[in-house]
Amino acid sequence: MFESAELGHKIDKETYNIEVPKLREALLEAQIDLAKLSKFPVIILIGGLDGAGRGETVNLLNEWMDPRFIQTHGMGEPSDEELDRPMMWRFWRELPPKGKIGVFLGSWYTWPIINRVNGHTKVAELDQSLERAKRLESMLVAEGALVLKFWMHLSKDRQEKRLKLLEKNPQTRWRVTDRDWKHFKLYDKFRVIHESVIRHTSTAEAPWIIVEGYDPNYRNLTVGKVILDAINKRLDDANKKMAEVHAPPPLPSIDQLNILKTLDLSQKIEKKEFKDELEKYQGKLALLTREAKFKDITVIVMFEGNDAAGKGGAIRRITSALDARFYSIVPVAAPTEEERAQPYLWRFWRHIPRRGRVTIFDRSWYGRVLVERVEDFCSKADWMRAYSEINDFEAQLVRHNIVVVKFWLAISKEEQLNRFNEREKIGFKRFKITDEDWRNREKWDDYEHAVCDMVDRTSTEIAPWTLVEANDKRFARIKVLKTLCKHIEAALGKK
Amino acid sequence: MFESAELGHKIDKETYNIEVPKLREALLEAQIDLAKLSKFPVIILIGGLDGAGRGETVNLLNEWMDPRFIQTHGMGEPSDEELDRPMMWRFWRELPPKGKIGVFLGSWYTWPIINRVNGHTKVAELDQSLERAKRLESMLVAEGALVLKFWMHLSKDRQEKRLKLLEKNPQTRWRVTDRDWKHFKLYDKFRVIHESVIRHTSTAEAPWIIVEGYDPNYRNLTVGKVILDAINKRLDDANKKMAEVHAPPPLPSIDQLNILKTLDLSQKIEKKEFKDELEKYQGKLALLTREAKFKDITVIVMFEGNDAAGKGGAIRRITSALDARFYSIVPVAAPTEEERAQPYLWRFWRHIPRRGRVTIFDRSWYGRVLVERVEDFCSKADWMRAYSEINDFEAQLVRHNIVVVKFWLAISKEEQLNRFNEREKIGFKRFKITDEDWRNREKWDDYEHAVCDMVDRTSTEIAPWTLVEANDKRFARIKVLKTLCKHIEAALGKK
Numbered sequence: 009m010f011e012s013a014e015l016g017h018k019i020d021k022e023t024y025n026i027e028v029p030k031l032r033e034a035l036l037e038a039q040i041d042l043a044k045l046s047k048f049p050v051i052i053l054i055g056g057l058d059g060a061g062r063g064e065t066v067n068l069l070n071e072w073m074d075p076r077f078i079q080t081h082g083m084g085e086p087s088d089e090e091l092d093r094p095m096m097w098r099f100w101r102e103l104p105p106k107g108k109i110g111v112f113l114g115s116w117y118t119w120p121i122i123n124r125v126n127g128h129t130k131v132a133e134l135d136q137s138l139e140r141a142k143r144l145e146s147m148l149v150a151e152g153a154l155v156l157k158f159w160m161h162l163s164k165d166r167q168e169k170r171l172k173l174l175e176k177n178p179q180t181r182w183r184v185t186d187r188d189w190k191h192f193k194l195y196d197k198f199r200v201i202h203e204s205v206i207r208h209t210s211t212a213e214a215p216w217i218i219v220e221g222y223d224p225n226y227r228n229l230t231v232g233k234v235i236l237d238a239i240n241k242r243l244d245d246a247n248k249k250m251a252e253v254h255a256p257p258p259l260p261s262i263d264q265l266n267i268l269k270t271l272d273l274s275q276k277i278e279k280k281e282f283k284d285e286l287e288k289y290q291g292k293l294a295l296l297t298r299e300a301k302f303k304d305i306t307v308i309v310m311f312e313g314n315d316a317a318g319k320g321g322a323i324r325r326i327t328s329a330l331d332a333r334f335y336s337i338v339p340v341a342a343p344t345e346e347e348r349a350q351p352y353l354w355r356f357w358r359h360i361p362r363r364g365r366v367t368i369f370d371r372s373w374y375g376r377v378l379v380e381r382v383e384d385f386c387s388k389a390d391w392m393r394a395y396s397e398i399n400d401f402e403a404q405l406v407r408h409n410i411v412v413v414k415f416w417l418a419i420s421k422e423e424q425l426n427r428f429n430e431r432e433k434i435g436f437k438r439f440k441i442t443d444e445d446w447r448n449r450e451k452w453d454d455y456e457h458a459v460c461d462m463v464d465r466t467s468t469e470i471a472p473w474t475l476v477e478a479n480d481k482r483f484a485r486i487k488v489l490k491t492l493c494k495h496i497e498a499a500l501g502k503k
Numbered sequence: 504m505f506e507s508a509e510l511g512h513k514i515d516k517e518t519y520n521i522e523v524p525k526l527r528e529a530l531l532e533a534q535i536d537l538a539k540l541s542k543f544p545v546i547i548l549i550g551g552l553d554g555a556g557r558g559e560t561v562n563l564l565n566e567w568m569d570p571r572f573i574q575t576h577g578m579g580e581p582s583d584e585e586l587d588r589p590m591m592w593r594f595w596r597e598l599p600p601k602g603k604i605g606v607f608l609g610s611w612y613t614w615p616i617i618n619r620v621n622g623h624t625k626v627a628e629l630d631q632s633l634e635r636a637k638r639l640e641s642m643l644v645a646e647g648a649l650v651l652k653f654w655m656h657l658s659k660d661r662q663e664k665r666l667k668l669l670e671k672n673p674q675t676r677w678r679v680t681d682r683d684w685k686h687f688k689l690y691d692k693f694r695v696i697h698e699s700v701i702r703h704t705s706t707a708e709a710p711w712i713i714v715e716g717y718d719p720n721y722r723n724l725t726v727g728k729v730i731l732d733a734i735n736k737r738l739d740d741a742n743k744k745m746a747e748v749h750a751p752p753p754l755p756s757i758d759q760l761n762i763l764k765t766l767d768l769s770q771k772i773e774k775k776e777f778k779d780e781l782e783k784y785q786g787k788l789a790l791l792t793r794e795a796k797f798k799d800i801t802v803i804v805m806f807e808g809n810d811a812a813g814k815g816g817a818i819r820r821i822t823s824a825l826d827a828r829f830y831s832i833v834p835v836a837a838p839t840e841e842e843r844a845q846p847y848l849w850r851f852w853r854h855i856p857r858r859g860r861v862t863i864f865d866r867s868w869y870g871r872v873l874v875e876r877v878e879d880f881c882s883k884a885d886w887m888r889a890y891s892e893i894n895d896f897e898a899q900l901v902r903h904n905i906v907v908v909k910f911w912l913a914i915s916k917e918e919q920l921n922r923f924n925e926r927e928k929i930g931f932k933r934f935k936i937t938d939e940d941w942r943n944r945e946k947w948d949d950y951e952h953a954v955c956d957m958v959d960r961t962s963t964e965i966a967p968w969t970l971v972e973a974n975d976k977r978f979a980r981i982k983v984l985k986t987l988c989k990h991i992e993a994a995l996g997k998k
Contacts, residue, residue, distance in 0.1 A: 009959060009960070009962060009963060010959075011762045011955075011958050011959055011962055011968075012761065012762055012955055012958070012959045013959075015760050015761070015762060015765055016760070017758050017760050018758065018760075019757065019758055027757075130627070132625070132627030132628055132630070132631055133627055135627070135630075135631055135634070136627055136630055136631075139630070139634050200964055203963065203964050204964065207891075207894050207963050210890065210891060210960065211888075211891055212884065212887035212888040212890075212891070215887075215890075215960075218959065226757070226758065229757050230757055233757060262514065262522075262721070262724050262725055262728060263512050263513065263514055263721060265510050265511070265512050265513075266507065266510070267506045267507050267510060270510050389707065392707035392708075392710075393706075393707040395705065395707075395710075396702075396705060396706055396707070399702050460507055463506050463507070464504060464505075464506055464507045464508075464713065465504070465705060465710075467504060467506055468504060468698060468702050469695055469698050469699065473506075
């Protein structure tokens with residue numbers, strides 16, 4: 009793996025001084041083209057050995073490039089804010105939008121490697137982190153990103169030499185820390201693990217680019233040229249039609265049975281009983297969310313459902329039991345401009361709450377496999393891969409002690425018609441009904457099919473769907489509250 | 504995950520009798536089209552619960568389909584032959600060629616699941632097996648295969664009912680074993696693990712298709728229609744241009760240094776010394792391969808190198824030290840027709856030896872990233888993904904105690920010219936030199952670049968490349984023998 013990066017590559021000063029101005033000009037041009045086209049982001053990871061010039065490379069890029077279109081993120085120790093959320097959250101929040109370059113000094117590989125070297129994790133656990141990293145990158149690439157992963161390498165001799173050199177010079181002495189020397193003693197151990205990381209995560213679409221870090225001239229020119237070539241190649245490719253997926257068609261519906269049709273929508277609760285139950289479960293919810301142990305968990309509640317199924321009403325019955333300081337509601341409509349410049353999960357990652365909080369999503373990331381699928385807003389390849397991307401996403405939440413509660417509010421086609429007509433009659437409700445609602449209604453069967461596929465593919469042990477019979481609003485609201493309490497109780501270890 | 508497969512799907516007899524003849528005819532037609540086009544194989548995995556109709560489904564397919572183009576493989580307990588080789592070998596040997604259908608009853612998922620349920624493995628280990636399965640499937644799909652994974656499911660009630668029903672009928676009683684009831688008691692445990700397997704391995708290109716197994720009519724029609732639709736859709740797509748990879752370009756060569764150029768090709772051994780060394784290392788090799796412990800390992804030696812670099816001569820110096828019963832040489836030339844109908848690694852998998860044997864490959868799977876890359880015999884996407892596929896392949900070998908020794912025999916361009924000219928002069932050597940050799944020589948630089956990329960990307964801790972300076976044949980032969988002895992000694996725990 010490291011063969012070519014231990015040869016002692018060197019570029020003499022004269023050549024360097026001739027090459028650099030040309031390279032810088034070309035890089036600036038490429039940046040402008042990238043920004044103008046605004047079709048894909050460039051994500052650059054800088055990893056590698058201490059003393060191999062990671063920091064210098066980042067500084068150099070900042071010096072060479074147009075600062076309007078590039079941003080650097082030094083991913084050191086995570087902040088309080090970040091520790092309170094799943095590990096990947098800090099990376100998601102810094103992803104560059106389309107047309108821009110994000111440089112990450114330290115990445116999703118840093119901690120898995122350090123934890124393994126220090127013996128905090130086993131090989132199998134390292135492998136799991138690497139697979140997660142690969143899935144993340146493969147999703148980013150599928151969403152259009154150009155991912156460039158640089159690995160700055162030094163042979164053992166040269167690492168020692170470089171550290172000594174840096175130490176000797178009064179201007180750079182501060183850069184060599186005890187930690188660097190401690191890591192140097194572990195050189196061989198690190199090397200084995202680095203090799204395995206690189207082997208496992210060098211994919212065709214996002215291979216590691218290993219650069220010998222000893223000679224700054226060689227390093228700088230190499231990194232600059234790789235970035236330049238890669239951006240220009242992608243700009244040329246931008247209009248090529250990409251990856252179609254050979255995917256087997258979904259399960260045919262050969263009888264007329266599906267999970268939605270088996271719901272008993274006639275279930276009802278009478279007014280009197282409703283009042284009692286509402287009081288009971290809202291009280292329970294209020295107590296649960298005020299327990300001391302609640303500070304260690306996070307709750308994400310998510311509502312999907314037919315138009316006019318009563319999502320808003322159900323949400324209000326939850327929030328009236330909560331402390332207003334600790335919950336927030338995220339209504340999900342068409343994505344903003346900023347959101348459209350990012351992978352589709354980005355706009356949900358940004359709303360992932362801290363520990364001890366509740367966030368309620370009114371519609372969600374499932375839009376990808378519902379409305380976007382049915383209305384052809386994305387390609388088949390896109391929504392087909394979304395199921396596993398969403399499962400990955402939720403698995404990351406759950407691994408971080410987040411309780412994910414997913415509701416589908418189901419009403420019958422007749423009940424929907426009644427509610428639409430009623431809304432049109434009542435002045436203050438009229439804003440709630442639009443032409444789009446009527447259009448969606450025409451695609452009832454397509455939506456039904458998409459919902460069944462969604463439940464089959466994303467109702468998991470760790471984040472199951474709850475289907476709520478919602479023809480009777482009272483019944484639906486109680487079922488929602490009850491289910492939510494049950495999940496929180498389980499998370500608090502009460503059952 | 505299992506929601507739709509626990510609804511009690513049912514097809515009445517009348518409908519079934521009307522549908523089946525139409526379906527069978529369409530399936531036969533699709534099979535003929537598939538065979539005629541001969542562009543892709545169909546790989547069908549049948550997994551699921553005991554009593555959910557896995558065996559019946561296979562029988563049915565055999566009844567409905569044209570037996571010339573379909574083959575079933577019941578993957579039960581592995582044979583001696585199979586246990587002596589890496590786990591995946593038994594699947595590779597049964598892969599259907601292009602134009603045909605292979606049905607696997609039991610798959611690469613079976614043992615990982617059973618081992619996990621019985622507590623022989625940890626969650627992380629299960630995850631590793633699943634990732635390997637995913638990588639295998641993703642490679643198969645990239646090579647063109649249509650992969651259909653059926654999961655036959657039953658709810659707990661219905662599994663019990665079905666087992667009892669089968670037991671009551673004298674004709675089917677034999678089918679219900681103690682093992683089935685033992686598994687039934689573990690239903691909940693299995694379910695959690697099945698769910699996680701399905702969640703992790705349902706990819707866009709090869710999703711699990713979950714079928715409720717209780718009613719045979721429903722099950723049969725569903726499986727038949729899915730297969731029919733999938734084959735027909737793929738036949739329609741067959742001429743569409745598929746997946747291009749957005750891949751960053753390889754490392755530019757900005758100085759003129761590369762690993763091949765740093766080799767000191769002037770190294771020599773004099774005749775007298777050569778005789779002594781040859782005797783020494785051949786003796787050593789002979790002893791090592793005759794040790795009792797050698798029966799527990801396998802050795803694969805692989806030669807690549809420039810044309811006329813002396814591969815044949817080096818191989819003969821190895822084999823003359825070996826027991827002729829226990830080694831074989833695999834000369835790799837252009838693939839045969841049968842081999843062209845399979846994924847490119849298939850023709851190497853078939854030659855993987857049993858324990859205690861030595862197999863020497865004269866040229867190898869690296870052809871994909873050398874000649875096929877340079878001569879444009881495969882697309883860029885194909886050779887870009889090959890690096891990680893090859894690393895995966897070798898990792899499977901090494902995990903099975905196979906010692907993988909890889910040699911690149913390097914000569915200079917001048918030395919090659921001398922040897923070519925010499926060969927043309929000497930009658931009995933003339934057959935060894937062809938126009939193709941002269942043509943390859945013109946692409947010397949392209950090959951050099953491909954070799955450097957290959958070493959950088961596939962020289963791993965577990966299966967490193969050894970570059971052999973081969974301008975002097977004696978030097979090369981001794982280095983090869985010495986290196987081989989060292990690797991075998993290490994594998995036998997002697998160093």
